[in-house]
Amino acid sequence: MAAVFLYLVFSVALPAIIFIVHRSSRCRRLRLPPGSLGLPFVGETLQLISAYKTENPEPFIDERVNRFGSVFTTHVFGEPTVFSVDPETNRFILQNEGKLFECSYPGSISNLLGKHSLLLMKGNLHKKMHSLTMSFANSSIIRDHLLVDIDRLIRLNLDSWPDRVLLMEEAKKITFELTMKQLMSFDPCEWTESLRKEYVLVIEGFFSVPLPIFSPTYRRAIKARTKVAEALSLVVKQRRIESESGEKRKDMLGALLASDDDGGLSDEGIVDFLVALLVAGYETTSTSMTLAVKFLTETPLALAQIMCCWGPYGIAGFVTVPYGSGHLSRGSAVHVTCNFLVQLYSLGFKKEEHGQIRAKKGEGEALEWSDYKSMTFTQCVVNETLRIANIIGGIFRRTMTDINVKGYTIPKGWKVFASFRGVHLDHEYFKDARTFNPWRWQNNSGATCPANVFTPFGGGQRLCPGYELARVELSVFLHHLVTRFSWTPAEEDKLVFFPTTRTQKRYPINLQRRDRV
Ligand code: HEM
Structure with missing residues (x-):
């Protein structure tokens, strides 16, 4: 029994502990963006998957931005990864393609795309x-x-x-x-x-x-x-x-x-x-x-x-579209049409x-x-x-060298994920960001949107x-x-x-x- 216990300690627990200690001291040395690398090997992959199975579009990112800020470290799909929900950092990543960052797809995706695909060319x-x-x-x-x-x-x-x-x-x-x-x-x-x-x-x-x-x-x-x-x-x-x-x-x-x-x-x-x-x-x-x-x-x-x-019933064709809690009949459509026109x-x-x-x-x-x-x-x-x-929702890249971003270092060979959707759904850049409101794009609505915010x-x-x-x-x-x-x-x-x-x-x-x- 003792032998089995010792075997488990040496073969499983000890390497895991060494891995965690080594990883966290390296992180401290490098001043990585704040965040959590999660469990050994799986990192935070399971949290990511279960978060996106909900109806909420950005639960994984929302939670971490609240805790760590708009550039944070995590560990997903087998690799440490820095997520950015910061428009300036995203722009920096996009503009430095081939110089500081390069595209990176898992081998499984490359096999399906084919090695001469534009997405894989450099x-x-x-x-x-x-x-x-x-x-x-x-x-x-x-x-x-x-x-x-x-x-x-x-x-x-x-x-x-x-x-x-x-x-x-x-x-x-x-x-x-x-x-x-x-x-x-x-x-x-x-x-x-x-x-x-x-x-x-x-x-x-x-x-x-x-x-x-x-x-x-x-x-x-x-x-x-x-x-x-x-x-x-x-x-x-x-x-x-x-x-x-x-x-x-x-x-x-x-x-x-x-x-x-x-x-x-x-x-x-x-x-x-x-x-x-x-x-x-x-x-x-x-x-x-x-x-x-x-x-x-x-x-x-x-x-x-x-x-x-x-048409004869006001806004024809509209009469069958659900409105509010119920569906309209032709009779009620005339009434609702008036409200509609005002709005x-x-x-x-x-x-x-x-x-x-x-x-x-x-x-x-x-x-x-x-x-x-x-x-x-x-x-x-x-x-x-x-x-x-x-x-x-965003794009993955791999760093070609150590990179300084906002006072932090992203080590060479790490993955980065520039989240477009995280920015698109940020209330700081879009008022009531989680509501579908096409009028925000009309010229006279006063919506301001710098080029690096909507990508x-x-x-x-x-x-x-x-x-x-x-x-x-x-x-x-x-x-x-x-x-x-x-x-x-x-x-x-x-x-x-x-x-x-x-x-x-x-x-x-x-x-x-x-x-x-
Ligand atoms: C609503 C529709 C579309 C969206 C939202 C979209 C979005 C994107 C995004 C975000 C990228 C950048 C990927 C990266 O930087 O790694 C991209 C690349 C690309 N898109 Fe689209 N795309 C759309 C439609 C199309 C269409 C119709 C074509 C066909 C010509 C197309 C062809 C490509 C190609 C070939 C690339 C790779 C470019 C490169 O790596 O140099 N996309 N797309």
Whole structure:
């Protein structure tokens, strides 16, 4: 018995004690940002996971900011990590990419992305490929080439919707189709649909336990990734042949093949690059679409301002939207409309945004760039959705050297997490920060927002190259949704933040077509 006790002391307890003592004396020497490294090995990972399983968007960060301040030390996912919820520090991290900080993903994520993905590239190659991607998704390209397809594919999708949909699923399908068109000029067909099925399995892998032995989801994702890569590499081969015979297409693949002309990317490199672009825009844009609709539904004044069309019952289409504690009938709608109008005018409401755009157009006529530019309130809704519930809550980086921040030292090789959502939800920067209030973004509302405070698309060398594209996709989607349908949530659905920002039930809604309203 004594031998067993001694064995336990020497093999388990003693190393743990040495680890803790060594760790805390090293921390004192280095003057790390305040915080707690938690238990040996697991650190505070379990607290982090259980916190984000609640409805509260930032419980883990809130608690530690209250105790330690806006830059604190913790230990999550196997590594000591410094969290920053300070806009200045976040900006410092973003602006020093490649000099003091570098991006860092676990091997499991790199396997799914592919080693030639833009997200994993570094140095000059990253700069070159980032600017190529930016130039492919900038305003003039969207205006002159992409908008027409965005408008057409969104309409096609919405026209095929039944009376009840899982909005999150539909938004994902739309986003995938748009990306396939933009990257490789494919219209939706059986082939793209079967690719999408494999691709969905790849995406599931990003949110699974990344250990092949334990996680069938991760194993399936790796297999599916191989299938997606095989399918895409056939496309690349075919397009290379076409390109060599002088046939050029104005899509991302065309740009990548052209860049290959000065001795750049292999077929494998191009495939990795395409897969990463599919991944980067997929969950992000589709989740934002779904959440914008959810927040609008729960904010009737904003919904009225964005969509309403005058009809025989006052604000037509609005009559079925829940208001306050109950649902409106047509009779009561007239009454409530008066209150609404008073409130809407007091918020600077002039005329419905999308109804007005539609009124100037023939049936089925596509949106133009000037229409998009006139969607000013929609941009407020998009900003507010990204502020409150961006799927990218922040970014991880690794320090390349010892770094001084606010009088503390972050040791070389440590992880840092610049939390965007923590800043976006801070009352110091946004009044009533946890309330969805799109009017805060209107020019005349007096909202001040320095550039480093609102960073839903990151910044610096890794600024999201799809930021304008995502805004256009979201705006066009909202336009066609609100001008075609009224809707009600089919079930109560909660916003959750783990393993990613999403609604628990994929936001089921019942739809009514406007021409039948
Ligand atoms: C609402 C939608 C979107 C959000 C919120 C979003 C957000 C972000 C953020 C925060 C980053 C920075 C990551 C970092 O610094 O490590 C990023 C990077 C990136 N995004 Fe987006 N994104 C969105 C849509 C898109 C779309 C539609 C595309 C497609 C072109 C895209 C492509 C990328 C790529 C390729 C990167 C990596 C850039 C690099 O590492 O150089 N994103 N995105």
